[in-house]
Amino acid sequence: MHTNKVHHVTTIDRVANDLGESADWIHDIADEMEIEDGVIWVYGVGEDGMMAFTDFGIENLIDLIKMYKEDPTLLKRSDDDK
Numbered sequence: 001m002h003t004n005k006v007h008h009v010t011t012i013d014r015v016a017n018d019l020g021e022s023a024d025w026i027h028d029i030a031d032e033m034e035i036e037d038g039v040i041w042v043y044g045v046g047e048d049g050m051m052a053f054t055d056f057g058i059e060n061l062i063d064l065i066k067m068y069k070e071d072p073t074l075l076k077r078s079d080d081d082k
Helices: 012-019 025-032 057-071 072-080
Strands: 037-040 050-053
Touching: 012 025, 012 050, 012 057, 025 050, 025 057, 037 057, 050 057, 057 072
Parallel strands: none
Antiparallel strands: 037 050
């Protein structure tokens, strides 16, 4: 039997604030993440939904941020592909 061990998530706004980054920029980077990477969408009444991260997801996001800061052209190339 599978048991979900996630007991909390942190919203993208909170993660961006904690990391000192723009939530829009974080969203652009995290857009390539999958559920297995620790990102989920949280919905509430009257809301479109908000991206949120498990602790594992925040670790993965930090690795992606480092990668994009080392080579900012990566994000520009991925935006051009859309």
